[in-house]
Amino acid sequence: MDAYKSSVDFAEATAFLSHACYEQDKMALRATLKNKSILSGLLSRLSSCSSHGRVCVSPVLVAQRRNNSTSPKLKVDFNQSTGVAVMHMQNPPVNSLSLGFLTEFCIAVEKLEMDKSCRGLILTSSQPKVFSAGLDIMDMYGKKLEQYEEFWRAVQEMWLKLYSSNMVTIAAINGSSPAGGCLMSLSCDYRIMADNPRYSIGFNETQFGIVVPVWCKEAMTTIVGHRNTELTLELGLLYNPSDALKIGLVDQLVPEDQVLATATKTMTKWLAIPDHARRITKSMMRKPTIDKIMSIREADMQQYISFISKDSTQKMLGTYLEMLKKKRG
Numbered sequence: 214m215d216a217y218k219s220s221v222d223f224a225e226a227t228a229f230l231s232h233a234c235y236e237q238d239k240m241a242l243r244a245t246l247k248n249k250s251i252l253s254g255l256l257s258r259l260s261s262c263s264s265h266g267r268v269c270v271s272p273v274l275v276a277q278r279r280n281n282s283t284s285p286k287l288k289v290d291f292n293q294s295t296g297v298a299v300m301h302m303q304n305p306p307v308n309s310l311s312l313g314f315l316t317e318f319c320i321a322v323e324k325l326e327m328d329k330s331c332r333g334l335i336l337t338s339s340q341p342k343v344f345s346a347g348l349d350i351m352d353m354y355g356k357k358l359e360q361y362e363e364f365w366r367a368v369q370e371m372w373l374k375l376y377s378s379n380m381v382t383i384a385a386i387n388g389s390s391p392a393g394g395c396l397m398s399l400s401c402d403y404r405i406m407a408d409n410p411r412y413s414i415g416f417n418e419t420q421f422g423i424v425v426p427v428w429c430k431e432a433m434t435t436i437v438g439h440r441n442t443e444l445t446l447e448l449g450l451l452y453n454p455s456d457a458l459k460i461g462l463v464d465q466l467v468p469e470d471q472v473l474a475t476a477t478k479t480m481t482k483w484l485a486i487p488d489h490a491r492r493i494t495k496s497m498m499r500k501p502t503i504d505k506i507m508s509i510r511e512a513d514m515q516q517y518i519s520f521i522s523k524d525s526t527q528k529m530l531g532t533y534l535e536m537l538k539k540k541r542g
């Protein structure tokens with residue numbers, strides 16, 4: 214009975230979040246595009262094209278920060294016969310989680326969530342060597358307060374959407390996945406990483422002077438325990454795949470060319486479990502964390518804005534950005 218009630222509550226919370234997110238996504242889209250003449254009819258461009266039983270969901274086209282391109286930042290292949298969607302992140306060069314990307318991501322997950330025939334989601338990257346470089350630092354640097362707010366709301370939404378999803382979610386981590394990239398992976402039910410020692414995963418934020426939000430700490434603690442979380446977050450640690458496996462940050466390592474195939478095989482196993490039982494159990498495990506986060510959501514927002522807009526934080530971010538650019542040149 215308790216488990217059932219918890220599932221119902223979870224579903225309600227998810228529906229609430231979905232609705233709230235959708236409304237905010239639309240607002241965010243409008244804000245992002247307010248100076249563009251392409252807003253009209255944009256939401257209806259969540260179009261689907263179908264061939265051979267596969268449906269390719271083409272998410273909203275959003276103006277890009279870097280090159281102002283309107284290319285979609287996600288490609289979603291939904292196989293109706295298996296009920297599994299594969300979401301390829303394609304936000305070059307490093308799949309950074311920009312406002313545009315996050316908006317598109319939330320809408321795409323929302324759309325899959327609402328489709329009852331979609332039971333599983335595999336998240337992976339189309340970019341070579343990188344799963345995701347984490348939050349787009351350009352969206353945290355030199356912006357106005359309202360832009361920080363809009364960005365952070367999108368970050369919160371991304372996490373809530375993924376963490377509270379009713380679908381089975383598997384991260385097929387085919388490249389480095391620092392910071393926000395690691396958070397995305399941790400929000401999934403299962404993590405499979407390419408066994409390539411050049412790749413890293415973890416939370417390096419303190420290394421360049423920023424702090425992860427409390428909900429990130431909470432989610433990580435439930436997966437790798439208090440001590441590993443403490444060490445990782447305080448020292449800003451990034452792990453190679455085998456060390457990540459040792460502390461439980463990922464569940465499985467496979468050769469690089471088998472990441473997606475293994476994710477697909479693993480998904481079949483998860484989908485063999487009756488949906489209702491799995492969902493109730495997922496709810497039992499995750500709802501307390503979600504409830505906690507929902508109750509402090511606005512405080513978390515204020516904390517972020519006040520922290521990120523500090524001169525000292527901005528200075529450190531500026532230095533870090535310079536360092537990233539120099540590394541390339």
Ligand SMILES: CCC/C=C/C(=O)SCCNC(=O)CCNC(=O)[C@H](O)C(C)(C)COP(=O)([O-])OP(=O)([O-])OC[C@H]1O[C@@H](n2cnc3c(N)ncnc32)[C@H](O)[C@@H]1OP(=O)([O-])[O-]
Pocket residue numbers: 306307309342343345346347348349350351368389391392393394396417418424425426429534537538540541
């Ligand atoms: C919610 C929890 C809190 C989370 C906080 C965060 O996520 S904070 C985020 C913490 N994340 C990190 O600290 C990760 C930092 N990034 C990396 O460590 C590496 O980029 C890499 C290992 C992901 C890929 O290595 P690689 O050798 O394949 O690529 P490369 O290094 O040559 O970069 C190519 C271009 O991308 C640029 N760029 C890169 N990342 C970001 C970004 N996040 N944003 C914006 N831009 C970024 C880079 O400047 C360069 O630009 P350029 O010169 O072309 O104009």
